[in-house]
Amino acid sequence: MAEAVAPPGRRVLAWAQEYGVYAAVGVLLLFNVLFTPHFLDVANFRTQLVQVAPIVIVSLGMALVIGTQGIDLSVGSVMSLAAALVALYLGYGAWPALLVALAGGAVAGTAGGALVAYVGVQPIVATLALLVGVRGLANVLVPQLVEFRNPDLIALGSSSLSGVPVIVVIAAVLTLLTAFLVRRTTFGRQVVAIGGNRAASELSGLPVRRVLLLVYVISGVLAALAGVLATARLQASDPTSLGLFIELSAITAVVVGGTPLSGGRIRVLSTVMGALLMQLLSATLIKHNLPQSWTQIVQAVIILAAVYATRERGTR
Amino acid sequence: MSQSAAPVLEARRISKRFPGVVALDGVSLALLPGEVHALVGENGAGKSTLIKVFTGVHRPDGGDLIYNGSPVAFGTPLDAQRAGISTIYQEVNLVPMMSVARNLMLGREPRGRLGVIDTARMYGEAERILAGYGVVTDVRRPLRTFGMGVQQMVALARAVAIDARVVIMDEPTSSLEPREVETLFSVIRRLRDDGIAVVYVSHRLDELYEVCDRVTVLRDGRVAHTGPLAELERLKLIALMLGRDLDEVRTGGLTRFSRDRRHARERDGAQPAVRAEGLTRRQVLRGVDVSVWPGEVVGLGGLLGAGRSETAKGIVGALPLDAGRVVVAGLPLRTGSTTAAIRAGVGLLPEDRKAEGIIPALSVRENIALAALPSLSRAGVVSDAKIDKVVEVFMRRLRIKAASPHQPVQELSGGNQQKVLLARWLAIRPKILLLDEPTRGIDVGAKAEVQALVDELAEEGLGVLLISSDLEELVEGADRILVLREGAVVGELSGDDVTEDTIMTSIAERGAESDG
Structure with missing residues (x-):
């Protein structure tokens, strides 16, 4: 109905806001099919998807947090903590180690969430403290790179399910689960409402603090899982550098996907598309022998374009 | 009041459309210098839209805006403000964290040498200006620590101080105490005597008759009546606003x-x-x-x-x-x-609908279902069927006017937003x-x-x-x-x-x- 009488410019903008990121991915794919040799190789696709999967997983949690007008800067450090915990507990087997790592992520998320929801610390400050502290903790636990040969864990990182890497399958399943969580569950609707107007949500009896806490816990657990998967793929635990700056990639994916930083709206599938777009972009430029610095500049342009498209529509 | 003077601001056949609605349909209104002009109408009649056209928030789709005798097109609210059209909105547009003095002097602070703000002079001047509005207070305190009444006076003082020729007031008394209303009225009369044109929007008829000279009644995006207010009987005015028969209004009461209420409650x-x-x-x-x-x-x-x-x-x-x-x-x-x-x-319909009531970006449907979500879901998964039913029942019962249940609630008129909030509470039984x-x-x-x-x-x-x-x-x-x-x-x-x-x-x- 909005399209009925809106002027053309606004219609284009509204369309770009909804589907821009899909269109951009489509255009980039088309370009590569036409101009990039060997782009259609299955191996190439696998590589791209395996590389982007951890970012996607982290971005899902980030999208939830941003939907509440928050931000989670600690995700990269939580990944490194997960890598450290996996290395320490691998002696008990891959699965116990995985569970310990996820628990570690939950604890970090609880710390951040409690600071935000119950103490009232601003999200950016609370999670910045964790960004610094948690990586420090991970480095204390495992000071240097540790290689491992646990077959279960290596399989998690490199095996495939009917041709699709397990990591990618996990990311896809988590995407669907998150989309379901946001759209169909009481919790998801409450997250969006709290991001949209916290005071009103409180007066409407929503368990605001509990929901906020849980959002950060989910983000922590997802980051920890991404850390374990990345570690499994590396076949080595590297708390010093694993997940460095991934919080920025995740925020980029969320923003490019069209989720407003002002909260009140969460676009799960678009977030995944945002992550894919950035991945595809850097791969394309690398394949055409453009230096990394060009990738960064183009990414900056895309981020600005996305922010322009999602800016407040209130100025009608 | 000089009725013969040329209008300072004039709307000529202004039209403005929004998705699904024609908000203004050929509205003409001439605003004379030195008059207080009442602008009345039901919610959705087009008052807010017309004001926003005057103040550069909206650009009209058709018609002309004449200011000081020549056509103008304000690109932004700032353009309009610079030209001398000031607005005091329902929700006061000031910076809550800054001091009263800062808010009052924002953008035209007295400067000392080196361009540094002369705070002592700023505070002194702010105190002097506010005293003229019956507000005697510590101007160093952040604005948010004051009640709405003081905030409104600061907004008004600010508008007047920037040499406005047209001042538009949208429900200025809705959060004022009677004493403050009196002060406001004396300020309005002073503005009028200074040759400033005042547009006064209010639902309170007493106030209109007390302070306004002329009235324009809008209904469904058109002008239903324009003329001197004193000649218009109260019931006639209400009838014009509602578009109903005079007799109907008379028998219905106000x-x-x-x-x-006299029948004793049996407890x-x-x-x-x-x-x-x-x-x-x-x-x-x-x-x-x-x-x-x-x-x-x-x-x-x-x-x-x-x-x-x-x-x-x-x-x-x-x-x-x-x-x-x-x-x-x-x-x-x-x-x-x-x-x-x-x-x-127990449900509370809060006083501040915008800040504590609606979730602006969410749909009518989601706003209604919000408080009752736990009872409208099973095992944490919301039931669309249950929600649709509840939403349909209450949208019909409360006669909520929306393009669809999926329309964002922020696009609704104030009255309909209020009904949505009532529905939210009724949904929890x-x-x-x-x-x-x-x-x-x-x-x-x-x-x-x-x-x-x-x-x-x-x-x-x-x-x-x-x-x-x-x-x-x-x-x-x-x-x-x-x-x-x-x-x-x-x-x-x-x-x-x-x-x-x-x-x-x-x-x-x-x-x-x-x-x-």
């Missing part, structure tokens, strides 16, 4: 409360729907006791800041209490938890509703509907606590009235004692006692 052994005892919070509430029985409308009277809203918030657990307890239908309520209150069947200024800032038609609904709900056995600054509404709507003053109940009126006079007397008498 508010839509129909119940005979036949039942317990109160809610009983609050000794609600206490430092500097705000001093041991307030309130009981509301099923089927009863209890009014809370008193001046701004008497603790009416705080009492309501204390009952639902949105205001931390130092002492006191709340019992709902015989069961004590865990204090400090709105979740517990809502589960027990409440035992008691606390209504804080339920008809503030909504049009006459919606007001009547809300009032009729309150009646109806009480008939059905709901307990209602009604807070209103509109004495007429309290008198006609409530069975019993508790008068609050400085955080304490100072009087209770019921039956034939409930009149505007007795309420005011009660406030005044008790006030004299506690002062002495």
Whole structure:
């Protein structure tokens, strides 16, 4: 109905806001099919998807947090903590180690969430403290790179399910689960409402603090899982550098996907598309022998374009 | 007032369309220098849109805007403001964290040498300007620590100080105390005498007749009437706004409360729907006791800041209490938890619809379902079928006008937003509703509907606590009235004692006692 009488410019903008990121991915794919040799190789696709999967997983949690007008800067450090915990507990087997790592992520998320929801610390400050502290903790636990040969864990990182890497399958399943969580569950609707107007949500009896806490816990657990998967793929635990700056990639994916930083709206599938777009972009430029610095500049342009498209529509 | 003077601002056949609605359809309005021009109409009549066209927020789709004799097109609100058109919006547009003086002088602070702001002079000047508006206060304090009345005066003083030729006031008195209203009116008259044109938007007829010279009535995006206000009978004005027959309005009365409140409520052994005892919070509430029985409308009277809203918030657990307890239908309520209150069947319609009520970006549907979500879902998964049913029932019952249930609630008019919030509370099947200024800032038609609904709900056995600054509404709507003053109940009126006079007397008498 909005399209009925809106002027053309606004219609284009509204369309770009909804589907821009899909269109951009489509255009980039088309370009590569036409101009990039060997782009259609299955191996190439696998590589791209395996590389982007951890970012996607982290971005899902980030999208939830941003939907509440928050931000989670600690995700990269939580990944490194997960890598450290996996290395320490691998002696008990891959699965116990995985569970310990996820628990570690939950604890970090609880710390951040409690600071935000119950103490009232601003999200950016609370999670910045964790960004610094948690990586420090991970480095204390495992000071240097540790290689491992646990077959279960290596399989998690490199095996495939009917041709699709397990990591990618996990990311896809988590995407669907998150989309379901946001759209169909009481919790998801409450997250969006709290991001949209916290005071009103409180007066409407929503368990605001509990929901906020849980959002950060989910983000922590997802980051920890991404850390374990990345570690499994590396076949080595590297708390010093694993997940460095991934919080920025995740925020980029969320923003490019069209989720407003002002909260009140969460676009799960678009977030995944945002992550894919950035991945595809850097791969394309690398394949055409453009230096990394060009990738960064183009990414900056895309981020600005996305922010322009999602800016407040209130100025009608 | 010089009727013959050329208009300072003139709209000629202005049209403006939004998705699904024609907000303005060929509206013409000439604003003369030195007049106070009332702009009235129901919500959705196009008042806000017209104002926004005047102030550069909206660009018209058709027609011309003539300012000082030549056509203008304001690109932004700042353009309009620079040209001399100032607006005081319903929601005051100032910077809450900055000091009063800063807000007042923003953008034109007195500078000393080196271009540094001369704070001493700024404070002095701010104090002097505000004193002219009857506000004597510490101008160094952040604006947000003051009540709405002071904030409004600061906004007005700011508008006037930047040499405005047209001042537009949208519901300026909606959060002012009577004393502040008087000050505002004297300021408005001063503006008029200085040759400034004032556009005055209000739903309060008394005020219109007191301060306005001419009136333009908008209805459904068109001009229904324009002319001198004094010649227009009150009922005729209402009829024009509503687009109804004069006779109909006459017999219907001014508010839509129909119940005979004199029939004694049989409380036949039942317990109160809610009983609050000794609600206490430092500097705000001093041991307030309130009981509301099923089927009863209890009014809370008193001046701004008497603790009416705080009492309501204390009952639902949105205001931390130092002492006191709340019992709902015989069961004590865990204090400090709105979740517990809502589960027990207590809903609060907040005073500030925009800040505490609606979730602007969410749809009508989601706003209605919000509080009742737990009961509209199974194992944490929301049931679309259940929600659709509830939403449909309440959209029809409350006659919520929206393009569809999926329209964002922020696109609705104030009256419809209020109905959405009422629907949110009715969806939890409440035992008691606390209504804080339920008809503030909504049009006459919606007001009547809300009032009729309150009646109806009480008939059905709901307990209602009604807070209103509109004495007429309290008198006609409530069975019993508790008068609050400085955080304490100072009087209770019921039956034939409930009149505007007795309420005011009660406030005044008790006030004299506690002062002495």
